[in-house]
Amino acid sequence: MCWERVFSLGSPTTSALRLVGAVGYVEKVDTRRATDDLTARARIRDSAFRLIATEGARGATLRAIAKEAGVSSPLVLHHFGSKQGVIEAVEEWVQTQLRAATADDGDSADPSRAHARRTEEFAALMSAEPLLRSYIRRMLLESSEEGLDLFSRMVTDGAGDLRRRAGSGMARPVEDVATVAAVITLMALGPVLVPDHLVHVLGDEALVRWHAAVSDLLSAPLYPGRAADDAD
Numbered sequence: 224m225c226w227e228r229v230f231s232l233g234s235p236t237t238s239a240l241r242l243v244g245a246v247g248y249v250e251k252v253d254t255r256r257a258t259d260d261l262t263a264r265a266r267i268r269d270s271a272f273r274l275i276a277t278e279g280a281r282g283a284t285l286r287a288i289a290k291e292a293g294v295s296s297p298l299v300l301h302h303f304g305s306k307q308g309v310i311e312a313v314e315e316w317v318q319t320q321l322r323a324a325t326a327d328d329g330d331s332a333d334p335s336r337a338h339a340r341r342t343e344e345f346a347a348l349m350s351a352e353p354l355l356r357s358y359i360r361r362m363l364l365e366s367s368e369e370g371l372d373l374f375s376r377m378v379t380d381g382a383g384d385l386r387r388r389a390g391s392g393m394a395r396p397v398e399d400v401a402t403v404a405a406v407i408t409l410m411a412l413g414p415v416l417v418p419d420h421l422v423h424v425l426g427d428e429a430l431v432r433w434h435a436a437v438s439d440l441l442s443a444p445l446y447p448g449r450a451a452d453d454a455d
Contacts, residue, residue: 264302267292268316271309276358280310280369310369317358318376324348325384325411334393335442342434345411356415363416378405410437 270292274283285306289296303309324344349356362370381404388394397403414421414430421429 263292263294263298267294267299267302267309268312272313272316272358273354275310275313276354276361279361279365280367281365283310285309313358314362314369314373314376317355317373318380320348320352320355321345321377322380325380334388335438337393338441339438342411342438346430346434349415356418359412359415363412374408377408381405381408407441410440 267288271283271288274287274291278287283306285296285299288306288309289299292299299306299309303312324347325341359373362373364370378401382400385394385397385400385404385407389396414433418429421433425432
């Protein structure tokens with residue numbers, strides 16, 4: 224099943240990237256804004272995203288955001304109310320991209336294939352927008368209030384997906400959904416948070432090997448004897 228998603232990347236005024244296909248490819252498409260006001264708001268948000276990805280939330284000051292976007296500080300306040308308002312808008316935009324990449328099981332009735340599909344879409348999203356990697360890594364490893372909130376949202380979304388998949392038979396029910404969702408979230412984020420470490424121990428194929436191992440762990444019990452004992 225082909226999938227298609229459009230999201231603003233870097234160039235904030237008239238263009239975006241379209242991600243198409245099972246593993247994705249990138250092409251330029253026109254996303255010209257309806258009004259100048261909306262264009263300015265998107266430009267400010269995209270500029271804040273780039274700053275947070277490269278400088279961290281602390282480095283994305285109101286003045287720096289305005290300078291990066293080529294607008295005045297009062298205009299930033301007009302659209303977002305405060306620096307915190309801009310940061311929250313960026314976080315919501317990032318969450319929207321992550322949900323779109325991981326929520327769809329496609330038309331597969333096989334849980335393992337559905338997980339592989341979600342993994343491919345997540346990897347395609349990270350490849351299409353490298354700054355997303357930097358943004359997530361900075362936000363989570365800095366342990367700021369914003370980073371804690373981002374991780375909390377990821378886990379909450381993951382828990383909702385687990386409940387939905389359990390209800391449709393695509394995953395087995397678990398007692399502590401929040402904890403399982405946190406574990407799966409961290410497994411997915413490993414290559415984003417510590418990419419150099421994984422390449423150091425796993426080589427150039429680290430990403431492929433990591434995803435294959437995660438899929439294997441989620442598809443079959445690592446300790447089948449324990450699983451059998453629990454069933455009894």
